[in-house]
Amino acid sequence: MQQVVSVWVRDPRIQKNDFWHAYIDYEICLHTKSVCFTRKTSSVRRRYREFVWLRQKLMANSLLMVKLPGLPPKNPFFSLNNAQQIADRMTGLQRFLEQVLQNPLLLSDSCLHLFLQSQLSVAKIEACAAGRTTFSVAQAVQRCGLRRFHSEEDVQKDISMSCDSDSDSSDSRDPEQKIEDLAIKKSKSAALLDHISTCQDEMFSCSSEST
Template identity: 75%
Template sequence: MREETDNPTSQQVVSVWVRDPRIQKNDFWHAFIDYEICLHTDSVCFTKKVSAVRRRYSEFVWLRQKLQANSQLMFQLPELPGKNPFFSLNNARQISERMTGLQDFLKQILQNPLLLSDSCLHLFLQSKLSVSKIKACAAGRTRFSVAQAVQGCGLRRFHSEDDLQKIRCDSDSDSSDPGPQMKDLEIKKAASAASLDFMGSRQEESLSSSSDST
């Protein structure tokens, strides 16, 4: 997915994948599936160029409602995959279809310049904050800013070129291919993330404890 800039000779790349579904258990009787959202970009709209967070379907539902409200009905947002009352955590086909639908939703969202200015979208994509903490942070009710929340999210998955290559191979969309220039950017960001991993982890713990006290 490529975002055109005012300069016709340059392009800003925003590539997103939804992958790696995992079953998470709240307790013995209740479980849900969450998905990894991987984002690679060189867009000036993002302070963090490579990220990976996990989100569940209900959080996608909240995001769409929030973005639709914030856009003041200026346009209709793309639809999410429908909520199936017979959805099964053991049905690989249903999980794959939902995962593809969630990825298509994000791809369309990230093509809209107006939505790219929404703090909730950035916190959803590039922080590990819960929905309640996202709302508090976007409203300025936390001790840390949106940028600090994003930068405080660790990047433990992207420590080598092999990791980045695996993510690209898992994508089933040719239009999402970051390209040679993006590959170099990803490798550099991955190397930087590896060296700052310990620092990011410490900051992440600090943000979490700060938000709990608000």
């Protein structure tokens, strides 16, 4: 019997490196009862280029035995203030993860688990998966605290703040509505989000464990 893994990509937020450089990262929420996962519920944030790295890593580790799904293409005209472009990218990133998590071979990849359930950088993910850190993959996953899931109201507010304030509010609501609709269809696992009230409010930094 197939064990369901529910994943959402949502809550886009603009992060600024400095005055001139900024990027958007996304919250990846995962809920499952699968024995493949150390944590059954988790929440991390990743940016687009980290998804690109993950796909390349999975392709290399699977020795081309798996036909990996595609990512939404990189758009040279992508705008941090374009709500529709952000919504389309989120949809594509979620579809990518959904298809990856359906493949038993890919589920055995440590890099995938660290990507989804730890806050390690891609460089530290590679080091941890290769056994070059003082902590194991399971320890890295366990020591990254669970971030509280946003309520629907908070998510809508975050999307609106991340996008151009002059954009149509319906554009900001569309991606979250699509994700909520999908969640209802997937084992009704979205109902669990309302009950996660004892989770930690902040994420612990896994990077402090490395040498």
